[in-house]
Amino acid sequence: MPSLVQPLSAFDSISASLPLIQSEAVDLNAAFGRILRAPICADRPVPPFDRAMMDGIAIDSTAKLKQWKIAGIQAAGEPAAQLTATDQCFEIMTGAILPAGCDCVIPIEAIEIAQGQAKLKCEETYNRGNFIHTTASDHQPGSVLVDSGSLLRAPELSIAASCGATQVQVSLLPRITLITSGDEVVPPNQTPLDYQIRASHPTAIRSIIISNQLGTLNHLHIADDEDATRQAITQALDSSDAVILTGGVSKGKFDYIAPILRELAGAPLFHGVSQRPGKPLGYFFRDIPIFALPGNPLSVMACMARYVVPALRQMLGAPSEICELPLAAESKTLPHLTHLLAAKIENGQIHPSAPNNSGDYSALLACQGVVEMHPAETPLAAGSRCKFYPW
Ligand SMILES: Nc1nc2c(c(=O)[nH]1)N[C@H]1C(S)=C(S)[C@@H](COP(=O)(O)OP(=O)(O)OC[C@H]3O[C@@H](n4cnc5c(N)ncnc54)[C@H](O)[C@@H]3O)O[C@H]1N2
Numbered sequence: 584m585p586s587l588v589q590p591l592s593a594f595d596s597i598s599a600s601l602p603l604i605q606s607e608a609v610d611l612n613a614a615f616g617r618i619l620r621a622p623i624c625a626d627r628p629v630p631p632f633d634r635a636m637m638d639g640i641a642i643d644s645t646a647k648l649k650q651w652k653i654a655g656i657q658a659a660g661e662p663a664a665q666l667t668a669t670d671q672c673f674e675i676m677t678g679a680i681l682p683a684g685c686d687c688v689i690p691i692e693a694i695e696i697a698q699g700q701a702k703l704k705c706e707e708t709y710n711r712g713n714f715i716h717t718t719a720s721d722h723q724p725g726s727v728l729v730d731s732g733s734l735l736r737a738p739e740l741s742i743a744a745s746c747g748a749t750q751v752q753v754s755l756l757p758r759i760t761l762i763t764s765g766d767e768v769v770p771p772n773q774t775p776l777d778y779q780i781r782a783s784h785p786t787a788i789r790s791i792i793i794s795n796q797l798g799t800l801n802h803l804h805i806a807d808d809e810d811a812t813r814q815a816i817t818q819a820l821d822s823s824d825a826v827i828l829t830g831g832v833s834k835g836k837f838d839y840i841a842p843i844l845r846e847l848a849g850a851p852l853f854h855g856v857s858q859r860p861g862k863p864l865g866y867f868f869r870d871i872p873i874f875a876l877p878g879n880p881l882s883v884m885a886c887m888a889r890y891v892v893p894a895l896r897q898m899l900g901a902p903s904e905i906c907e908l909p910l911a912a913e914s915k916t917l918p919h920l921t922h923l924l925a926a927k928i929e930n931g932q933i934h935p936s937a938p939n940n941s942g943d944y945s946a947l948l949a950c951q952g953v954v955e956m957h958p959a960e961t962p963l964a965a966g967s968r969c970k971f972y973p974w
């Protein structure tokens with residue numbers, strides 16, 4: 584393994600190599616959680632007509648009257664009526680278009696209606712424009728309402744629906760191939776022998792990918808075997824938009840992954856990062872990004888949060904979710920390595936969860952990502968601001 588690179592320059596190398604994934608049109612109802620790639624623009628003025636904001640009466644305010652004869656009803660969903668005399672009014676419903684000749688809505692609570700007349704209660708006043716949501720007062724036609732790069736959730740999708748955007752252009756979901764490795768690893772539904780363990784990485788990685796809608800995941804497990812490794816990687820490179828491998832990247836005699844990646848994809852952009860956990864992390868690129876994660880469970884989670892999730896977000900054109908928050912309590916640092924600790928966010932503060940070692944996955948419980956602490960000789964004081972990378 585060549586000399587270690589700093590986490591920041593490791594991510595910079597990844598970032599500089601990444602292609603932007605193509606986009607596709609999808610139905611509005613299938614677009615939740617996807618990343619918008621063409622802006623959604625107002626197809627009409629917003630609001631499209633002078634809209635009554637209250638149930639009440641619509642009047643012409645210029646005559647300054649206190650009583651009006653009810654000329655009819657202006658219901659929502661009906662074309663605009665026409666006021667023909669200033670001493671007349673229309674009963675109007677919220678959402679209705681303002682009748683022509685009217686310039687003010689008085690809410691029902693401010694009037695008394697009897698014998699075909701609406702009368703202003705004595706303490707009430709009104710002004711021109713009251714309770715009218717004026718045409719185009721929010722947006723002109725053609726203005727961008729939802730920017731490209733937005734994550735589509737309820738607010739964005741409801742705006743799209745209101746603009747008649749029944750199809751939206753979104754980033755394709757990258758086809759991600761996960762290759763896990765190790766002769767000691769058996770599927771969770773199998774009873775392990777004394778020297779075996781159950782696989783946890785596929786479940787962890789699938790959860791991260793699916794919960795963030797970062798792609799579709801195809802998983803295969805390979806034995807510590809050179810030919811099987813070569814075959815699996817060759818196949819993955821031909822059929823994926825990104826490849827994630829776990830295990831087999833340190834210095835063991837059966838750690839075939841890095842040499843075979845080198846053979847198939849050329850020299851890594853880096854192999855070895857000045858961090859714990861996740862020191863043996865490797866990154867290769869052959870048309871698509873290839874992440875070789877160290878096999879320890881905490882390394883997998885830390886590298887997913889710190890590198891893979893931000894990289895996949897970048898490929899999707901999605902907004903970053905990395906944030907900077909204060910530490911809730913004093914926290915241990917490492918003198919020479921960046922410390923990536925699983926952590927929870929509570930009340931806007933980072934609560935790191937210190938593991939016994941990078942195989943101690945119980946330390947991950949309820950954590951939402953990792954906090955990055957730069958190398959230091961002394962602990963970081965409570966309140967120190969650190970970057971938090973969610974998974
Ligand atoms: N001589 C050295 N040895 C090691 C070094 C080193 O620098 N010099 N680095 C250590 C560090 S740090 C790490 S991290 C590990 C990473 O090694 P590998 O990427 O080769 O990972 P493996 O040895 O294959 O596995 C590590 C650990 O994780 C378990 N594992 C693997 N796959 C799964 C899975 N799918 N689900 C759950 N657990 C899994 C595996 O059984 C091992 O216990 O290397 C150190 N060694």
Ligand code: MOO
Pocket residue numbers: 858859860861862863877879881882941942
């Ligand atoms: O860096 Mo390893 O990832 O300590 O466990």
